[in-house]
Amino acid sequence: MGRRTLTRCQFPEVHTPPPAHKVKQAGKDFTYLIVVLIGLGVTGGLLYVVFQELFSSSSPSKIYGKVFERCRTHPEVIGAFGEPIKGCGETSRRGRRQQVSHVEYMKDGLEYMQLKFYIEGSEPGLRGTVHSESKENPETGKYEFRYIFVDIDTYPRRTIVIEDNR
Known part of the structure; x- marks a missing residue:
């Protein structure tokens, strides 16, 4: 081996x-x-x-939703524009609808927000501009409406006041 x-x-x-x-x-x-x-x-x-x-309850889109709902259900607005009522923001150059115009500012230590958007109903050629201002309630932190009104943009021009707490 x-x-x-x-x-x-x-x-x-x-x-x-x-x-x-x-x-x-x-x-x-x-x-x-x-x-x-x-x-x-x-x-x-x-x-x-x-x-x-x-x-957030204080976002511009939430406040827009509340304002639009108040406009959509107001009898005078329904009578002027007809149903259904549509809301929209500013129109861009390409014809697309953009965000609702809003401005936030401080006054006397409280926050304010102004909104502006457009509505139209079933009546042809009739359009309106909705103006709204909300003020922050210091106790609850929620926004409360100071005013909501609709300007009818076509002849005869008039203003529909939905709420005015100024």
Whole structure:
């Protein structure tokens, strides 16, 4: 029989990267971390703005909905414009309807919001402009209407007052 020789196991050499490579990799990792954190911050900010706009009781779109509902159900407005009544914002150059025009401002430590939008009904060629101003109630934090009125833009011009608490 042949003689067996035992040899030592040879393990491959472990290559350790030089310290400069480790520093370079750590720099890359840190840069990626910063980019991810900035992305999360921007995404969080956008989500906050969207939820604030959709679910806040003081957002322009919520107040527009309340004002439009008051106009849509007011008997004098229904008599002048006919049913159904549609509301819309400003028209862009391309003919698309845009956001309802609104202005927010502070006066005597209270927030105010003015809205302006347009309505039309089933009567052909008849259009109106709705003007509204709301004031923040300091106790509840909700907006209360100061005034809501509709200007009929065609002849004979007249104004329909829906609410006036000035």
